[in-house]
Amino acid sequence: xxxxxxxxxxxxxxxxxxxxxxxxxxxxxxxxxxxxxxxxxxxxxxxxxxxxxxxxxxxxxxxxxxxxxxxxxxxxxxxxxxxxxxxxxxxxxxxxxxxxxxxxxxxxxxxxxxxxxxxxxxxxxxxxxxxxxxxxxxxxxxxxxxxxxxxxxxxxxxxxxx
Amino acid sequence: xxxxxxxxxxxxxxxxxxxxxxxxxxxxxxxxxxxxxxxxxxxxxxxxxxxxxxxxxxxxxxxxxxxxxxxxxxxxxxxxxxxxxxxxxxxxxxxxxxxxxxxxxxxxxxxxxxxxxxxxxxxxxxxxxxxxxxxxxxxxxxxxxxxxxxxxxxxxxxxxxxxxxxxxxxxxxxxxxxxxxxxxxxxxx
Numbered sequence: 001x002x003x004x005x006x007x008x009x010x011x012x013x014x015x016x017x018x019x020x021x022x023x024x025x026x027x028x029x030x031x032x033x034x035x036x037x038x039x040x041x042x043x044x045x046x047x048x049x050x051x052x053x054x055x056x057x058x059x060x061x062x063x064x065x066x067x068x069x070x071x072x073x074x075x076x077x078x079x080x081x082x083x084x085x086x087x088x089x090x091x092x093x094x095x096x097x098x099x100x101x102x103x104x105x106x107x108x109x110x111x112x113x114x115x116x117x118x119x120x121x122x123x124x125x126x127x128x129x130x131x132x133x134x135x136x137x138x139x140x141x142x143x144x145x146x147x148x149x150x151x152x153x154x155x156x157x158x159x160x161x162x
Numbered sequence: 163x164x165x166x167x168x169x170x171x172x173x174x175x176x177x178x179x180x181x182x183x184x185x186x187x188x189x190x191x192x193x194x195x196x197x198x199x200x201x202x203x204x205x206x207x208x209x210x211x212x213x214x215x216x217x218x219x220x221x222x223x224x225x226x227x228x229x230x231x232x233x234x235x236x237x238x239x240x241x242x243x244x245x246x247x248x249x250x251x252x253x254x255x256x257x258x259x260x261x262x263x264x265x266x267x268x269x270x271x272x273x274x275x276x277x278x279x280x281x282x283x284x285x286x287x288x289x290x291x292x293x294x295x296x297x298x299x300x301x302x303x304x305x306x307x308x309x310x311x312x313x314x315x316x317x318x319x320x321x322x323x324x325x326x327x328x329x330x331x332x333x334x335x336x337x338x339x340x341x342x343x344x345x346x347x348x349x350x351x
Contacts, residue, residue: 049303052194062268063303066294091207091301093200126171 030072039072042084046071047098055098199301199320202350206234206315207299211289214266215275221263221289227315231341233262233334235285236297236307238269239277244306247324248281254330255284260338263287267305268294310337312347319351 030036043057048064056064056071067088074084088096100106144152201207210222226232235251237244255262264285266274274290291297300309301320310319319337321329333351340349 049197063294063298066298070298089200091200091299092303093198093301095197123174130171 028069028072030075035075036072038081039068039075042071042075042081043068045085045098046088047096049092049096196322199317201301201317202320203316203318203348206309206311206317207296209289209296209299211265211291211296214264214269214278214288214290215271216279217275217283217288219287221265221287223315225263225287226311229313230261231313231338232311233260233338234265234300234309234311235262236265236267236300236302236305236309237277238267238305239273240269241267241305243324244277245281247306247326248284250325250327250330251284252282259335261286264289265297265300265302266290267297267302268292308334310334310341310351312341314347316347318347318349321351 030039040057044055046056046067048054048056048059048061048067050061050063051059054064056067070088071084074087079087085097094101094106100109102110206223206226208223210224211220213220226234233254237248251262254260262284264278264283264287266288269277269290269292271290271292278285278288289296294302300307304322306324308321308325309317310321312318318341319333321334325334337349337351341347
């Protein structure tokens with residue numbers, strides 16, 4: 001029920017947010033082109049928390065607009081790129097970064113592809129070793145034991161007997 | 163298959179499928195909108211806001227450190243789910259078990275006042291945040307949001323989206339009671 005209503009409700013929100021945002025004011029680019037370029041780069045690396053899979057640079061949600069303005073404010077205040085990101089991470093957590101940071105809790109995330117690749121290579125190697133072992137055992141049958149040799153001799157001597 | 167010995171590589175595909183299935187099943191019940199707050203156990207951000215139009219008591223971080231377990235509810239008149247959860251806040255207010263403060267997020271003053279006049283005012287104090295700056299310091303991104311604040315002014319819990327009677331009964335009130343009883347104020351949700 002709620003799921004089915006989600007789209008119209010989201011549309012309504014968007015309309016409301018958009019009208020509200022207009023009242024607050026639109027983006028004002030920084031006067032210094034280099035600083036503005038930095039602001040855009042940083043904005044592209046930050047997640048819009050309302051739309052989740054867009055960066056705040058791409059999103060037209062009101063919150064994204066506010067965050068874009070905060071990025072520019074922090075740059076004007078003399079923050080480095082890392083400090084601007086840290087400012088938002090302190091409020092919204094690592095989730096706000098589109099690139100998850102490399103730390104103890106995310107090792108599994110970063111290493112999982114490598115781990116899976118190694119597992120897969122290991123599996124394929126085991127499989128081929130198994131195949132090769134079987135092919136070899138079929139190509140050259142095991143040597144006869146002494147007991148079997150004796151039995152053959154016995155049978156042969158029976159046939160050539162008187 | 164009769165007579166063939168079951169070897170690890172016979173079971174592996176089934177085992178891998180089972181593991182993947184368990185994770186996918188678990189994933190079905192995860193809510194991507196519920197992002198753990200970065201502020202958990204941290205002091206509330208520093209702020210000082212005037213009250214919503216027509217009310218006399220504003221809200222600041224000072225008030226949240228005053229030695230009382232409180233709820234801070236982020237609301238706005240334009241927020242439809244806020245309307246849905248509002249009767250529950252009124253009910254909670256009537257029970258007098260916990261003080262509720264309101265953070266009015268990005269709301270035109272007159273509309274915020276009209277919202278509370280129409281639906282009732284469950285808040286002991288309100289803070290009007292028309293630009294949403296204080297909201298951003300609180301990590302707000304989807305109203306309504308409800309924070310449980312410890313006696314010494316730290317964030318013990320953040321609930322995103324409208325509260326339901328179950329949330330209040332199973333999550334919010336038990337935490338409030340635990341915090342009231344807990345001298346260390348370390349309980350979180």
